[in-house]
Amino acid sequence: MIVNEVTRILEELAPLDYAEDFDNVGLLIGDKKMEVTGILVTLDTLENVVGEAIEKNCNLIVSFHPIIFSGLKKITGKTYVERVVLKCIKNDIALYSMHTALDNAPIGVNSKICEVLGIQNPKILIPQKGTIKKLTTYVPKDSAQVLKEALFEAGAGNIGNYSNCSFSTNGTGSYMAGPNAKPTLGQIGTVHYEEETQINVTYSKGDQGKIINALLQAHPYEEVAYEIQTLENKNQNIGIGMVGTLEKAMSEEDFMQWVKKQMNVTSIRHSGLLGKKIKKVAVLGGSGSFAISAAKGSKADIFITADLKYHQFYEAENKIVLADIGHFETEQFTKNLLVDHLTKKIPNFAISLAESITNPIKYF
Known part of the structure; x- marks a missing residue:
């Protein structure tokens, strides 16, 4: 199997056309015709991840976040990005990233959050235009x-x-x-x-x-x-974020504890609690402040996302609970989704889930 065959399988799940215009997705490093010895799936591609790929004889890394996001004018090893690129090239390792293509896919980042939290009948929160x-x-x-x-x-x-x-x-x-x-x-x-x-x-x-x-x-x-x-019509099956309902309504406190348990979260930053049951839940993996208005418009009781700034919590306006559980935490299960997809499509091939820790944020 060559790299191009693997990427076609990944694009069945999340076509690159679904990615946002600002993004950098697809094959970032390597030859699409190279024969694949093994696949390592990770959320982020750091030097320790490339080292793990070498140890496991995986010459294709499938990453959620793109290590190359903006243009590189020099590759001297001065920055962590340059060092990763150099290490991949030196060891003949191809790198493929999915990012917002998987964010906008109907079975992707946000559907996985819904699965983990038991959110039923999820619908796209913000349908993508022009699809x-x-x-x-x-x-x-x-x-x-x-x-x-x-x-x-x-x-x-x-x-x-x-x-x-x-x-x-x-x-x-x-x-x-x-x-x-x-x-x-x-x-x-x-x-x-x-x-x-x-x-x-x-x-x-x-x-x-x-x-x-x-x-x-x-x-x-x-x-x-x-x-x-x-067409100008909105495609209800493609877009970012999801909103659905819990099987049974929960108190705000009980739901927060449920989120901490299911998402392996130690703490949650949130707006003021409203003293009502949580039944309808909106989610958006990664930085989701731009979707606060859409979450309120969906009549969700709570919006789970990441990277909210101080003043953005005011936007709850006593209409919704805004819960920031962390960027890594909202996207952590994405690599499991990708491993499951690849394993189903190529069951007799070496596919590994990266064990390297890539979350840059620590809690004291």
């Missing part, structure tokens, strides 16, 4: 059904709980084949008129490569006419 695409194409009437089935098989036409969704209209298409053409229908140098079906399907942007490939493979014409539009 729904619409494909319009034209095909001879007799070939329309075969083409639609190929598009559905590739992932097009899924809307919420419904699949195989499309809209078709019939009309007449025309074209004239040039001297070097090999027309499926009609003759070279003669205008040809064909009864055609216009097919419209929507799909998630992460599936675009598969959709276009299926279109070109299944379409009978030598040259395929098609259009792609980005």
Whole structure:
């Protein structure tokens, strides 16, 4: 198995198109054609993690956070980032990072928090914009059904709980084949008129490569006419943060104790308690202050996230409890999710969960 095959499996879970524009995801170090001896999965890639990969004969590290976030002008080993890059290159270790691609995936960082805390029926808190695409194409009437089935098989036409969704209209298409053409229908140098079906399907942007490939493979014409539009509709299955409900309402104090136990947290910074039961819970792994308004809008009783600043706790405005449990703590189980995914897809391959401690924050 080569690096590129492993990354394709990871992108089935979290396509890189889901990542935020500011992010740096994908293969950061290494040759995508290199044969993989073993995979080490970690939250952060530090020097001790690279050392662990060497000890375990893993030449591919799959990391949640990207070690290279902004541009590097020098690689001299002066900073911890430069030292990690040098160590990976010297030891022929590839590094792949997922970050906000996995943040925005329906099965990702936030779904894992919901699983650990027993939050049921989770929905996306902030749906990502620009993730729904619409494909319009034209095909001879007799070939329309075969083409639609190929598009559905590739992932097009899924809307919420419904699949195989499309809209078709019939009309007449025309074209004239040039001297070097090999027309499926009609003759070279003669205008040809064909009864055609216009097919419209929507799909998630992460599936675009598969959709276009299926279109070109299944379409009978030598040259395929098609259009792609980005829709304004919100995709309720892709986005950051999640909100759901507990099976049974808990007191604020009992829920805080539950969070500490389940998330291995020693302390929680929070806004004032409101003296009411916790039933609806919003979560967002990592730095989530930008989602306070969305959490309040969802009518959640509490919002669990990290990296809140002093004045941001005022934004609770006695409408919600804001709970900062720590950046590492909200994302710590992400690597377990990735190991489980890879193990299911390639069960006979060496996949290791990093044992190295990478949380930079300590508590006295």
